[in-house]
Amino acid sequence: MTLRQPLFILCPGRSFSSVVCAAIGQHPQMFGLPEVNLFIAPTVRDLMDADIPFFGIPGAMTGLRRAVAELMFGVQTEETVNQVNDWLRGHEDWTGARMFEELRKMAAPRALVDKSPTNSQGKALRQLHRAYPDAWYLHLARHPRATCRSRAAAAYRNRRGRQMDTTDLEMLWTRRHRELLDFGRGLAPGQYMYLRGEDFFEDPAPILRQICAWMDLDDAEAAIGAMLHPEDSPFARPGPDNAKNGNNPGFMANPALRIGKIKPETLDDPLEWVEDRVVHFGSETRLLAAILGYDGQDGADDGRQARQQGQSEGGKAMGAGGRT
Amino acid sequence: MTTASDETILSVVRDLVPAGDGVLALVEETDVDSGRIGLRLYRLDARGEGGEADLPDGGMPVALAGLALRFPEAAIPRAGAALAKAAPEGLRAAAGDGTVLFALTGDPDVHDGAAQRLLRVRTGTARQTAPKAIDLGPLALSGGRMVTGLVLAGGLLHVFVADPAAGFAVFRTRADATKPVLAPVLDRGAQRFALNAMISAASPLSEDAGGLLLGTAPLAGGPVQAGDWGPEILHLDPGDGWEIVAGQPRFTPQGLKRPLSGRMPGFGQPGNAAVKAIATGQAGTFAVLQDFLGESLPDRRGALPDLLDYMGPVRIFRATGPAGWEDLPSPDLPGDAGSVGVAVVTGAGVILGHEGVGAGRVPVTFVSP
Numbered sequence: 001m002t003l004r005q006p007l008f009i010l011c012p013g014r015s016f017s018s019v020v021c022a023a024i025g026q027h028p029q030m031f032g033l034p035e036v037n038l039f040i041a042p043t044v045r046d047l048m049d050a051d052i053p054f055f056g057i058p059g060a061m062t063g064l065r066r067a068v069a070e071l072m073f074g075v076q077t078e079e080t081v082n083q084v085n086d087w088l089r090g091h092e093d094w095t096g097a098r099m100f101e102e103l104r105k106m107a108a109p110r111a112l113v114d115k116s117p118t119n120s121q122g123k124a125l126r127q128l129h130r131a132y133p134d135a136w137y138l139h140l141a142r143h144p145r146a147t148c149r150s151r152a153a154a155a156y157r158n159r160r161g162r163q164m165d166t167t168d169l170e171m172l173w174t175r176r177h178r179e180l181l182d183f184g185r186g187l188a189p190g191q192y193m194y195l196r197g198e199d200f201f202e203d204p205a206p207i208l209r210q211i212c213a214w215m216d217l218d219d220a221e222a223a224i225g226a227m228l229h230p231e232d233s234p235f236a237r238p239g240p241d242n243a244k245n246g247n248n249p250g251f252m253a254n255p256a257l258r259i260g261k262i263k264p265e266t267l268d269d270p271l272e273w274v275e276d277r278v279v280h281f282g283s284e285t286r287l288l289a290a291i292l293g294y295d296g297q298d299g300a301d302d303g304r305q306a307r308q309q310g311q312s313e314g315g316k317a318m319g320a321g322g323r324t
Numbered sequence: 325m326t327t328a329s330d331e332t333i334l335s336v337v338r339d340l341v342p343a344g345d346g347v348l349a350l351v352e353e354t355d356v357d358s359g360r361i362g363l364r365l366y367r368l369d370a371r372g373e374g375g376e377a378d379l380p381d382g383g384m385p386v387a388l389a390g391l392a393l394r395f396p397e398a399a400i401p402r403a404g405a406a407l408a409k410a411a412p413e414g415l416r417a418a419a420g421d422g423t424v425l426f427a428l429t430g431d432p433d434v435h436d437g438a439a440q441r442l443l444r445v446r447t448g449t450a451r452q453t454a455p456k457a458i459d460l461g462p463l464a465l466s467g468g469r470m471v472t473g474l475v476l477a478g479g480l481l482h483v484f485v486a487d488p489a490a491g492f493a494v495f496r497t498r499a500d501a502t503k504p505v506l507a508p509v510l511d512r513g514a515q516r517f518a519l520n521a522m523i524s525a526a527s528p529l530s531e532d533a534g535g536l537l538l539g540t541a542p543l544a545g546g547p548v549q550a551g552d553w554g555p556e557i558l559h560l561d562p563g564d565g566w567e568i569v570a571g572q573p574r575f576t577p578q579g580l581k582r583p584l585s586g587r588m589p590g591f592g593q594p595g596n597a598a599v600k601a602i603a604t605g606q607a608g609t610f611a612v613l614q615d616f617l618g619e620s621l622p623d624r625r626g627a628l629p630d631l632l633d634y635m636g637p638v639r640i641f642r643a644t645g646p647a648g649w650e651d652l653p654s655p656d657l658p659g660d661a662g663s664v665g666v667a668v669v670t671g672a673g674v675i676l677g678h679e680g681v682g683a684g685r686v687p688v689t690f691v692s693p
Contacts (some may be wrong), residue, residue, distance in 0.1 A: 189588050191575050197576070210580040214573075290518035290543070295489040 003104050004029070004111035006132060007215065010125070010183070011140040013117040014150040016197035020140060021115035022230030023208065029091065029217050032070075032108040033103070034063035034235040034246040035117065038096035039124040039131070047093035061245030063089070063116070064099070066239045071106035078240045097131035111215075121250040122179055129183070136215055137187060139180045141292045142197045143265040144173045144285055152273035167274055174285045175176035177292060179304040190214070196293050198262045204228060330682040332357045337677025337687055339390030340668040342605075345370045347668050347675055348377070349686055350389050363389060363682075364540040369492045370670035372690035387415040391425065398447040403455075406445055410455040416440075419474035419481065422500050423447060426481055427455070428471055435628060437463075439469030442483070444504065458504050463495060468626050476527035477536055478562050486522030488628050493525065494560065510566055514558055515576040517591075518543050521629055524555070527602040527609070528621055535561040535568065539599025539611060541634065544618065544627040554590020557611055570611075570641075570649060571690040591641055591649065598634040601676065604668075605669025607693055609643040610652075612667050612676060632679075635663040640674070642693055655691050 007024065008018050025032015037060050041047040051060040068087065069080040086299060089098065104112055119128050127137075148169040184192035193214055199205050208227045212219035236255035238244045245252075267286055270278045281289070289295065332355055339350040346369040353362045363386060363536040368374035379474070384392055384404055392400040403425050407415060418427040429441040463471065463485050473484035476499055477572035483506055485493040491513020495506040513520030525539035538558045556571030570587035573580070590597050596616040603610050618633025638657040641649045655676070657664065662679030673692040680687025 068633075185594055189586060190582060193573060193575065195575060206577070206579070207575055210575045213580045214575075287518075287543070290489045293512065293515075293517040295517060296486075 002110065003108055005135045005138040006100075006112040006114060007103065007138060008119055008128060008132070009113065009115040009138045010120045010141055010180050011115075011117070011142075012120065012147060012151075012173050014147050014154065014199065015140050015142040017115040017117065017305070018138055018248040019230050019255070020138075020195075020197065020200060021113050022233035022236055022251070022255065023204065023227045023257065024211060025113045026226045026229055027212070027217055027223050028115055028226065029110055029223075031107040032113040032230075032233055032235070033067050033115070035248075036064045036067055036100070036103070036114060037061075037116045037118045038064065038100045038114075039116070039127045040118040043092065044088060044096070044099055045095050047096065048088070048092060055178065057118075059245050060237070061088075062243050065243045066235060066246045067103060067150060068106075069239075069243070070234045071103060076234065076243065078242050081240055081243045095269060096127070100131065106137045120176055120180060121200055125179065125183055134188075134191070137184065137192045138211075139177075139184055139192065139194045140197055140295075141177060141194070143294050144170065144281065144289055145265040145267070145271075146262075147173050147268075149273055167271070167279055169273065170271065170281060170285055174282075174288055177288050178284075181288075181291070194292070201257075201259060202261050204257060228257055230257055252299075265294075273279060327441045329369070330685075331693060333681065333683040333685075335680045335682065335685050335687050337666055337679075338363075338386050338649070339393075340675060340677050340688075341390055341393045342668060342670075343367065343393075345671055346374065347372075347670065349677060349688060350386070350393070351686060352386055353683060365393075366686045367687070368675065368688065370672035371692075372675045372686075372688045374686075376684075384414050387418040387427065388425075391418055391420050395422045395447070398425075399544050400425065402592050403445045403447045406453075407443060409442065410443060413439075417472075417474050419476040420447060421476055421499075424476075426458075426474055426476065426499070428474055435470060436467055437465030437485075440465055440469060440471050442474075444463050444470070458497070460506070462506050462508070466626060470628070472628070473521055473526065474534060475526050475528065477482055478531075478534070480562065482526070482536060482560075484523040484526070487513075488521045488626060489518055491517045491520045492522045492540065495536075502561055509560065509564070510558075514556075514566065514568075515574055515581075516540075516556065516572060519553065519572075524598045524629070524631055524634075525600055525602045525612075527547070527604050529559075529604060529609075535559055535603070537602050537609065537611075539602050540571075541598035541629045541631065542596060544616075544621055544629045544633070554592075554594045555588055555597055555613065557599060557602070559584075585649045586647070587649055591639070591651070593639070597636070597639075598629065598631060600631065600634060600638075600664040601667035603667040603674055604670045605613065605674075606671060606672060607669050610667060610691075610693075611641045611643075611649070611668060612664055612675045613639045613641070614664055631665070632663045635679075638664055638676075640691055652691065652693060655689050657689055671680065 018268050021032045050056040065081050065084050068084045069076045073080040151169050209219050235247045239267050334354045336352050338352050341563050349366040351364045365377045365379045367377040386397040388404045407427050414431050416428045416430045425445050425447045427443050428494045442458045445455040469487040472486040475482045475667040479498045482495050485497045493511040494509045497504040497506050497510045519542045520540040521543050522541050523538050524541040527537050538557045542553050557569040559567045568581045568583045570585050571589050573582045597613045614634045614638025617636045640652040664678040666674050666677040676689045678687050
């Protein structure tokens with residue numbers, strides 16, 4: 001049996017990837033993974049070694065444990081996760097790509113959707129493409145202000161805020177999207193698509209239909225209807241005590257799709273997460289924002305319009321807090 | 325041969341008007357020392373060879389001269405006089421037929437969309453009427469967002485708005501409407517945003533095919549290249565539909581769009597280039613692309629692409645059918661020429677009009693398919 005090619009969602013963290021992945025993963029021909037992080041370490045053993053507090057990537061293995069439990073046993077419990085741990089240790093010399101291939105076989109005939117934020121980092125991206133040169137690649141974006149603000153809030157919640165130069169957040173957004181645009185340029189026609197997350201939330205059904213057309217998936221109403229319920233994903237809630245996370249905590253706390261226009265943002269105001277001085281977005285960020293469609297023409301990036309709307313309509317525009 | 329004094333003369337082909345088997349070439353000559361500008365007319369054969377001819381009206385504004393040649397029966401010169409009176413700031417562009425003429429006012433060297441006006445005047449009536457202004461409010465023009473082109477085809481006036489940050493927009497109205505109202509047809513660079521900053525070339529298709537072919541230009545050039553910067557060719561039909569002929573597949577409010585030709589932006593070469601001209605005729609449909617050689621700007625969101633900065637190597641493509649395009653051997657351009665501005669198809673091939681240095685020179689290049 002020929003396995004359908006996987007879909008990789010590529011973006012910086014905090015770009016709505018969890019909900020978009022879970023939504024696409026609800027299509028009957030697809031299976032949306034949690035964050036399996038299989039392309040950041042040479043082998044499964046290296047990934048296990050990295051899953052340590054403080055000096056590593058805490059929780060790096062959790063998504064993989066949950067994914068294997070779900071695919072192997074159809075349920076995520078402490079017991080199945082323990083069995084998965086044993087199974088993973090028995091295959092710890094496998095490369096990430098080899099393990100991903102095993103997940104593909106387990107999920108077949110459904111195709112995998114992987115949104116691990118680590119996939120979008122330069123080295124992992126190259127590794128990913130080497131392993132899956134014919135995969136589908138979806139470049140997802142969110143306004144730089146909203147992305148950086150969300151990351152700053154997460155950093156402070158994790159008590160790492162004091163260790164972070166908050167102007168780095170802008171650099172991360174810019175560098176990651178620049179890499180992804182360059183990556184897309186090297187792919188075959190039709191293999192790469194770009195999506196503004198804000199457009200997805202404003203009216204997801206037409207976007208999901210187009211994703212089906214792009215990937216040659218069934219676009220019957222039942223399939224689209226299923227995709228509108230990311231909360232039905234097996235990874236939309238915390239896992240058992242021995243594998244609680246493995247997905248974005250904000251998404252797992254509130255996984256239902258909240259359809260509506262997202263509150264407009266501006267490129268012009270000072271960066272509110274930089275508290276000790278007044279800093280604005282740099283020219284490269286603004287240029288990339290324009291290339292990615294954040295330019296102030298449709299309310300997705302117009303501070304003036306936002307303020308006017310807030311004054312005249314009592315601020316009806318939805319906030320995007322928690323949508324990750 | 326170019327003499328020393330000739331080198332101060334910059335010749336630019338402003339229009340190529342089909343005439344019999346050949347073309348009439350309108351060439352603007354600028355003496356860069358004195359600033360003196362003159363207009364010459366040349367009658368060329370199907371391969372771009374020929375000599376100077378008499379201009380029917382030497383005092384005609386450049387923007388109207390091509391229309392006067394295309395519609396000799398219409399009272400274009402008289403309408404031009406009325407426009408000159410109504411628009412002392414000058415004319416940037418015009419479009420029209422034998423009955424109606426639209427003119428965009430403004431000094432071509434002043435880039436301020438907010439100061440632009442669009443006037444309409446009847447040209448087919450015996451009694452001259454004063455030009456009337458069309459409301460440009462729906463276009464939301466500003467300093468960096470401005471009208472850069474007009475095309476009248478199939479009874480519809482198409483107005484092209486360039487926006488270096490948001491991408492181009494196209495508005496349309498019936499040319500004969502009692503009170504023309506410009507309605508949006510495409511916006512946000514057809515959902516490619518700043519990478520389709522402006523419509524840089526357009527050509528009406530035959531009545532059978534219908535609609536317009538549009539060529540795009542991205543942000544003005546600069547050191548940061550990310551993504552596919554190549555320009556696109558789009559087909560805008562007379563209704564509300566549009567398709568990508570060559571360009572980037574994408575999600576749009578009108579559904580998934582994939583390039584009909586299977587060719588990516590820039591016909592597969594993702595460098596910063598613009599579609600400089602599109603021409604249709606019996607020998608086929610031709611698209612002329614040219615690379616950017618202008619100044620690098622760190623932040624290009626406020627700068628409209630200057631088409632004169634696209635003066636690099638030229639590439640030519642010919643449509644072989646509704647969906648197929650083939651590369652033609654590149655001509656020796658720009659050579660000592662420069663920016664290509666216009667093209668026309670003849671029975672023998674395609675004639676490109678561009679810049680050239682030297683008085684009395686006809687800066688055209690013939691390309692045989």
